[in-house]
Amino acid sequence: MREAILNRISRRTFTEEALNQEEISKIQAMLDEINQEAGLALSLMLDGEEAFANRSKSYGMFKNVKAILVMKADPSLENVEEKIGYYGQALMLDLTDMGLGSCWVAGTFNKDYVEIPEGQEMYCVIPVGHIDKVTMKEKMIRGTISKNRKPISERLTGSEDAPQWVLEAMKAVQLAPTAVNSQHPHFTYAGGKLTADVSGEWPTDLVDLGIAKKNFEEAAGGCFDLGNGAEFHKN
Ligand SMILES: Cc1cc2nc3c(=O)[nH]c(=O)nc-3n(C[C@H](O)[C@H](O)[C@H](O)COP(=O)(O)O)c2cc1C
Known part of the structure; x- marks a missing residue:
């Protein structure tokens, strides 16, 4: 399994060292490539501290x-929330490879x-920066969460019949971040077909679905069709 999937955890404490020019250029190139491919409008804001300055808003975390x-x-882009999740997770894994810390943030x-230009909607932000040892x-925060990771049998219908490669890739799904650790995205293996879906009851469900699909793909080798309930195609 890709190291970055195993190593990534939400990092909320950064060092005071700002991103250097090389890191900024690399991240900008990654964003440009994604925006071109997926039609998103992801951007890097270097002075995001104000958005996290109010302790009551960021819960001091x-x-x-x-x-x-x-x-x-x-927001009129098809499957926009799933794409935010999918490409955001791709970015996050690359940032992890670069040794940088990051965390999905939708609420705090x-x-x-x-500032959001007219005609665009912001779904989340991802703080990114240098990190020390885990504080x-x-x-x-992580300890309480890890204990609450659901077993694969709860995340995968048909787990009794699923081949080993599906069960292995579900380990990457277990490690995927979800908002408030809700772990809503659900996978189904039936009749030799693997699909992934989410109820959509929670506002970030479709973002979580995109994230979970990305982790599954990375581990299994292959790709999902876009959409809630879409099918996976193995390489
Ligand atoms: C879509 C999304 C939104 C999130 N929003 C927040 C947030 O507002 N504040 C926060 O501290 N963490 C937020 N998180 C991080 C989750 O709490 C975290 O991923 C989850 O608890 C699992 O922990 P881990 O990332 O360390 O594996 C968010 C995660 C996702 C995927």
Whole structure:
């Protein structure tokens, strides 16, 4: 399994060292490529600290946030939320490979400090920056969460009949981030076909679906069709 999937955890405490020019250029190139391919409008904001300055808004969980990825797009784009999740997770894994820390954030920041052009909607932000060892606070947040990872049998209907490669890839799904660790995306293996869906009851469900699909693809080798309930095609 890709190291970045195993190593990634939400990082909320950054060092005071800002991203350097090389990192900024690399991230910008990644964003340009995604925007071109997927029709999204992802951008890098280097002075995102204000959005995380108000302790009551960020729940005091974030420290030294500077750069943030603004996860935005034209809301009329088809499957827009799933694409935000899918490509955001692709980015996050690459950022992990670069040794940088990051965290999906949909709620605990102040949206007023992020300017969104007319005709676009912001779905989330992803603070990104340099990190030290995992702090006690991060360990505590992560510790409570890891205990709450659902077993594969709860995330995969048909797990008794599923081949080993599906069960292996479901481990990557277990490790995928979801909003408030809800783990809503659900997979089904039936009649030799694998599909992924989500109820859509929660506002971030479709973003979570895109994230989970990306992790599954990375581990299994292959790709999903776009859409809720869509099918996976193995390489
Ligand atoms: C779409 C999405 C939105 C999230 N929003 C927030 C947020 O507003 N604040 C926060 O501290 N964490 C947020 N998270 C991070 C989750 O809490 C975290 O991914 C989850 O608890 C699992 O922990 P892990 O990422 O360390 O594996 C979000 C995650 C996702 C996928």
